[in-house]
Amino acid sequence: MHTIDKKSTKKAWAQALAQPAKEFPLTQLQILAGKIPEDLRGTLYRNGPGRLERGGMSVGHWFDGDGAILAVHFNSPEEGATAVYRYVHTDGYEEETAADKLLYGNYGMTAPEPIWNRWLKPLKNSANTSVLALPDKLLALWEADNPHALDLQTLNTLGKDDLGALKNRWPYSAHPKIDPKTGYIFNFGISIGLNGILNIYKSDSTGKIQQKTSFELDGFPLIHDFVLARQYLVFFVSPLRLNALPVLTGFGCYGDSFEWKPQLGTQVLVFNRETLSLVSRGETEPWFQWHFGNGYVDDSGLIVVDVVRYEDFQTNEYLRQVATGETHNSVVSTLWQIHLDPSIGKVKAIEEIIDHNCEFPVVPPQERGQYTNQTYLSMHRQGVDTSKEIFGAIAVSTTKPTPLQLLTVAKIAILVNLFMPKIPKILSKDGSSQLCTMAILIVVKFGYMMRIG
Numbered sequence: 001m002h003t004i005d006k007k008s009t010k011k012a013w014a015q016a017l018a019q020p021a022k023e024f025p026l027t028q029l030q031i032l033a034g035k036i037p038e039d040l041r042g043t044l045y046r047n048g049p050g051r052l053e054r055g056g057m058s059v060g061h062w063f064d065g066d067g068a069i070l071a072v073h074f075n076s077p078e079e080g081a082t083a084v085y086r087y088v089h090t091d092g093y094e095e096e097t098a099a100d101k102l103l104y105g106n107y108g109m110t111a112p113e114p115i116w117n118r119w120l121k122p123l124k125n126s127a128n129t130s131v132l133a134l135p136d137k138l139l140a141l142w143e144a145d146n147p148h149a150l151d152l153q154t155l156n157t158l159g160k161d162d163l164g165a166l167k168n169r170w171p172y173s174a175h176p177k178i179d180p181k182t183g184y185i186f187n188f189g190i191s192i193g194l195n196g197i198l199n200i201y202k203s204d205s206t207g208k209i210q211q212k213t214s215f216e217l218d219g220f221p222l223i224h225d226f227v228l229a230r231q232y233l234v235f236f237v238s239p240l241r242l243n244a245l246p247v248l249t250g251f252g253c254y255g256d257s258f259e260w261k262p263q264l265g266t267q268v269l270v271f272n273r274e275t276l277s278l279v280s281r282g283e284t285e286p287w288f289q290w291h292f293g294n295g296y297v298d299d300s301g302l303i304v305v306d307v308v309r310y311e312d313f314q315t316n317e318y319l320r321q322v323a324t325g326e327t328h329n330s331v332v333s334t335l336w337q338i339h340l341d342p343s344i345g346k347v348k349a350i351e352e353i354i355d356h357n358c359e360f361p362v363v364p365p366q367e368r369g370q371y372t373n374q375t376y377l378s379m380h381r382q383g384v385d386t387s388k389e390i391f392g393a394i395a396v397s398t399t400k401p402t403p404l405q406l407l408t409v410a411k412i413a414i415l416v417n418l419f420m421p422k423i424p425k426i427l428s429k430d431g432s433s434q435l436c437t438m439a440i441l442i443v444v445k446f447g448y449m450m451r452i453g
């Protein structure tokens with residue numbers, strides 16, 4: 001007999017999280033509609049938390065799920081598209097699989113052990129945040145440790161990778177920036193000292209680190225993304241600081257130990273991307289951001305940056321709720337544009353340019369760091385309860401006064417990272433990339449099917 005839980009307000013997207021995603025081997029994809037353009041070649045990689053439960057215990061936050069990567073290989077027209085889906089087989093993943101229970105702490109949970117056993121236990125590297133496709137390997141990125149390398153075709157895990165210069169457990173964050181003209185790859189990671197240490201890396205197109213620098217931060221902030229704007233690298237440090245005591249003593253996890261301190265304002269750090277030296281530092285009004293759109297330098301020498309802004313860190317609680325399959329509170333995130341004088345680190349103007357909830361701003365990779373007039377965004381479908389739904393539409397924002405255009409809306413549930421109609425970044429086997437101008441819908445949880453149109 002079926003019973004109905006009238007209290008449940010779970011939406012369709014929650015189905016995608018209800019059970020751990022299952023790996024599948026290389027599989028021919030069935031085209032449900034449309035056809036694959038003949039000149040589309042290469043592989044689309046997506047990473048995200050695929051397992052949020054083990055042995056009947058749920059993880060503490062969406063960020064804690066084990067990373068699982070989908071690769072969609074676009075082959076010749078005769079061969080069509082194939083896909084493979086694999087977890088990143090980190091040491092922690094293998095240990096927990098063998099034990100059939102969660103063993104480690106993570107961003108949003110302490111280790112499920114007596115407190116005295118937590119003190120020296122490292123976090124599990126979840127390898128779940130994004131990917132970087134290099135010519136000879138795929139990196140699964142996570143912002144509190146080294147990346148993991150995987151085979152580009154089979155997604156077999158090869159092990160942790162130091163890119164030639166990373167110290168053990170030094171982070172290599174999840175949003176590296178590739179300069180489209182030189183192929184240089186810029187990234188950062190925050191390591192632990194008396195304060196947080198911002199380590200900035202410059203790699204050649206193979207990923208090998210050629211140059212690095214370190215900069216001591218004020219306390220332990222959370223920095224998830226940064227900006228490449230022509231000759232500059234720009235960091236906006238939101239007024240969020242880790243209270244390290246509960247984390248160090250094992251009484252609390254990172255996700256519960258950040259404190260919002262708006263009185264600190266947002267710190268602005270501008271670096272020269274050739275020398276990696278600090279150009280200027282400044283301060284502006286408080287906000288929190290996960291992601292930036294693009295950055296460029298305008299004719300007057302000002303850096304122009306697009307950023308999805310939040311009023312505070314409530315987004316953290318919302319993302320924790322996502323892992324439960326049920327969200328209860330809205331979070332407002334809108335697109336803003338900042339004009340910054342790099343010589344003195346002073347923000348000259350801030351303007352909200354899209355007042356609809358949005359996230360994941362994406363620009364054509366060949367225009368990164370330079371002026372572009374198009375930014376693609378994940379947005380809510382029109383008319384939905386934004387406290388209950390996650391992003392279900394894709395929009396493109398172009399130069400004013402062109403209105404925002406919704407490009408595609410999913411008829412069924414969408415989950416960012418597992419299942420979303422997003423203008424994808426297509427990475428070719430030689431490491432170059434292009435934006436595909438189609439909407440691609442990939443369902444991972446319920447089989448393997450693909451719609452192109």
Ligand SMILES: [Fe+2]
Nearest residue numbers: 174224290291
């Ligand atoms: Fe991100």
